[in-house]
Amino acid sequence: xxxxxxxxxxxxxxxxxxxxxxxxxxxxxxxxxxxxxxxxxxxxxxxxxxxxxxxxxxxxxxxxxxxxxxxxxxxxxxxxxxxxxxxxxxxxxxxxxxxxxxxxxxxxxxxxxxxxxxxxxxxxxxxxxxxxxxxxxxxxxxxxxxxxxxxxxxxxxxxxxxxxxxxxxxxxxxxxxxxxxxxxxxxxxxxxxxxxxxxxxxxxxxxxxxxxxxxxxxxxxxxxxxxxxxxxxxxxxxxxxxxxxxxxxxxxxxxxxxxxxxxxxxxxxx
Ligand code: KIV
Numbered sequence: 001x002x003x004x005x006x007x008x009x010x011x012x013x014x015x016x017x018x019x020x021x022x023x024x025x026x027x028x029x030x031x032x033x034x035x036x037x038x039x040x041x042x043x044x045x046x047x048x049x050x051x052x053x054x055x056x057x058x059x060x061x062x063x064x065x066x067x068x069x070x071x072x073x074x075x076x077x078x079x080x081x082x083x084x085x086x087x088x089x090x091x092x093x094x095x096x097x098x099x100x101x102x103x104x105x106x107x108x109x110x111x112x113x114x115x116x117x118x119x120x121x122x123x124x125x126x127x128x129x130x131x132x133x134x135x136x137x138x139x140x141x142x143x144x145x146x147x148x149x150x151x152x153x154x155x156x157x158x159x160x161x162x163x164x165x166x167x168x169x170x171x172x173x174x175x176x177x178x179x180x181x182x183x184x185x186x187x188x189x190x191x192x193x194x195x196x197x198x199x200x201x202x203x204x205x206x207x208x209x210x211x212x213x214x215x216x217x218x219x220x221x222x223x224x225x226x227x228x229x230x231x232x233x234x235x236x237x238x239x240x241x242x243x244x245x246x247x248x249x250x251x252x253x254x255x256x257x258x259x260x261x262x263x264x265x266x267x268x269x270x
Contacts, residue, residue, distance in 0.1 A: 002077040004109060004131045004175040007036060011197035016176075016209025018199050019217060022048045022065045024072035026214060031073045037199075038073055039111060039211060040066040042081040043140075047215045053143050057083040059097045063105045070106035079133050080107040084141045088117045091124065098130050111178065113139035119168045126173030134169040136162050137203065138181035149225070151202075153182040159189075166190050166198075178211060179203040181227065202227030 010016055018037040021027040022044040030038055044065055045057040059082075066080040080101035087094035101107040109131030112118045122132045137152045153159045163186075166177055176197045179187045184204020191198045191207050200207030202225065216224035219233040248254035 002075060002108060004077065007077060007176060007197060010036065011176075011208040015207075016197055016199055018209055018211035019214045020044075020047075020211070021069050021214055024068045027069040027072040027078075030214065031076045035076055036209070037211075038069055038076045038078050040069050040078065040080045040107070041111075041213065042083045043213050045083075047213060047221065054140050055084045055143070059083060059086045059100060062086075063100050066101055066105035066107050077108045078106070079109045079111050080105060081111045082113075087112055087121060088115075091121065094121055095124065095128065095130075098125055099128075102130060109133055109175065111135055113141050114165060114169055115139075116165070116168075119165075119172050122169055122172035122174050132169075132172075132174045133176045133178060133199075134166070134174040135178040135180065136165055136169075136182075137179045140180075149181070151181050151183070153186045159183070159186045162186065163190055163193060166194055170194050170196050176209075179207060181225075 007016060016037065017035045018039055019030050019035050020039045020041040020043060021030050022040060027038055040062065042054040042057045042062065044061065045051040045054040049057065049061065051057070062080055062083055066078065070078045082098060086097040098110045101110050110125070111133040112122065112135060114134045114136050118134070122134065125132050138149060140149060143149065153162045162182065169177060174196060176199055177194065179190060179198050179200050181202040184206060187198065187200050187203035188206035197208035199209040199211050201211045212228055213221070213224070215221040216228040217231050219230040220235050220238075222235070224230065245254070
């Protein structure tokens with residue numbers, strides 16, 4: 001059974017790999033490729049549910065998609081993202097919502113978009129047996145505060161605040177920390193300052209690991225951020241396959257004899 005201890009042990013030996021997945025077929029491909037951590041990100045709001053932001057994603061959405069991912073995963077650590085306002089409003093509700101990801105959906109841990117309000121909660125969740133991955137830098141649930149998705153930690157004060165929060169979450173028991181869209185020199189400093197592994201997205205090469213949204217990585221997304229990289233072109237493959245299907249049906253080429261069966265004992269009924 002994969003554990004957060006394996007992830008901590010791997011850091012420093014070779015980079016940790018993390019990708020998102022939101023459904024069983026994608027999770028099985030990602031798992032078989034040897035990815036260390038599968039994140040069921042609330043980015044599923046954008047990638048799979050058609051929302052403009054992650055804000056409408058619910059705890060039920062996360063539990064359903066995390067369950068699908070966990071059922072298809074043998075080796076990777078499965079981490080469920082806690083959606084907007086599912087944590088941080090009320091401690092009991094936060095614990096219950098995070099607990100659902102382990103009890104109902106078989107996740108190994110949860111990810112929290114962090115701020116000063118998640119330090120005590122991290123400690124409580126870890127104490128109760130719920131491993132926590134922190135997330136600092138660009139936290140997309142703050143889109144309305146940012147007015148978009150700008151780089152974070154770009155001035156001295158903001159950079160120091162990120163380091164302080166990173167250290168506070170490490171002290172509270174987080175097992176790793178995502179750093180999103182921050183300068184690579186800040187990510188390098190935070191990585192040096194922490195014992196727990198950092199996992200970067202748009203945070204340069206010096207983190208202990210890297211994460212991407214799977215739709216961006218395989219080339220399924222219509223748009224992806226500049227810090228991402230397309231390692232394939234699944235969208236073009238799907239467009240071509242769907243186009244061929246439409247032509248084959250319209251031309252009568254599909255279904256052919258091998259796709260149908262006739263029952264000789266059946267009498268004509270009309
Ligand atoms: O929701 C998500 O996919 C994430 C990653 C981009 C880190 O938070």
